[in-house]
Amino acid sequence: MKKIITLLALAVALTATTSCTDKKDSSTKEKKTDIEQTRTEIVSVTEKFHAAYKAKDVQSIKALLLDTGVYADTDPNEIMSRDPFVQHLMQKLQNPAVGTIDYKIDQQEIVFDDAITGAMVIEKYKMNIFSQFIPWRMVSHLIWKNGAWKYDFISISLTPPNDVLPAVNAAAYKQ
Numbered sequence: 001m002k003k004i005i006t007l008l009a010l011a012v013a014l015t016a017t018t019s020c021t022d023k024k025d026s027s028t029k030e031k032k033t034d035i036e037q038t039r040t041e042i043v044s045v046t047e048k049f050h051a052a053y054k055a056k057d058v059q060s061i062k063a064l065l066l067d068t069g070v071y072a073d074t075d076p077n078e079i080m081s082r083d084p085f086v087q088h089l090m091q092k093l094q095n096p097a098v099g100t101i102d103y104k105i106d107q108q109e110i111v112f113d114d115a116i117t118g119a120m121v122i123e124k125y126k127m128n129i130f131s132q133f134i135p136w137r138m139v140s141h142l143i144w145k146n147g148a149w150k151y152d153f154i155s156i157s158l159t160p161p162n163d164v165l166p167a168v169n170a171a172a173y174k175q
Helices: 001-018 037-055 058-063 082-093 162-172
Strands: 066-073 105-112 118-125 136-145 148-158
Touching: 037 058, 037 105, 037 118, 037 136, 037 148, 058 066, 058 082, 066 082
Parallel strands: 066 148
Antiparallel strands: 105 118, 118 136, 136 148
8 A cells, every 4th residue: 555655646746747847849939938028028029120121121120030931011912931021121122212111000919829939919000101091000920939039920911991992992993
């Protein structure tokens, strides 16, 4: 009986010890636990992205993107992997006709996955340099990989209010 109790105690102790250790999953992502700290980290990355965009600093944007990600700009045909997206941004932002880029994020929503290793970010803003009356929306996904938050998905779109869609459709009509 003493052997059984001793073996049970040992099994419980080993289970408790191994289940309490901080493990890494098979993709070497660290598990995040503090959601408010993680939210602060995500906001910091999004601020870096937008500051680099305003500064037309494409290399800083590239550093925030995963090479295996998918990135889409406003045109329906602009769906790219990282390097073509970076080239696209370089052409767009280095165009002398594009003046100063300035905007502020009017709304930002962040939703985390259960493990807090991925976050969907939805941001709303107006970018007057490109469209004075139509708001923009950037929907992105960031993942925690190799000790840093990186974008693995970005979709930027123009989001006219529903009540002006008939006028937008009329203006966009092609025969």
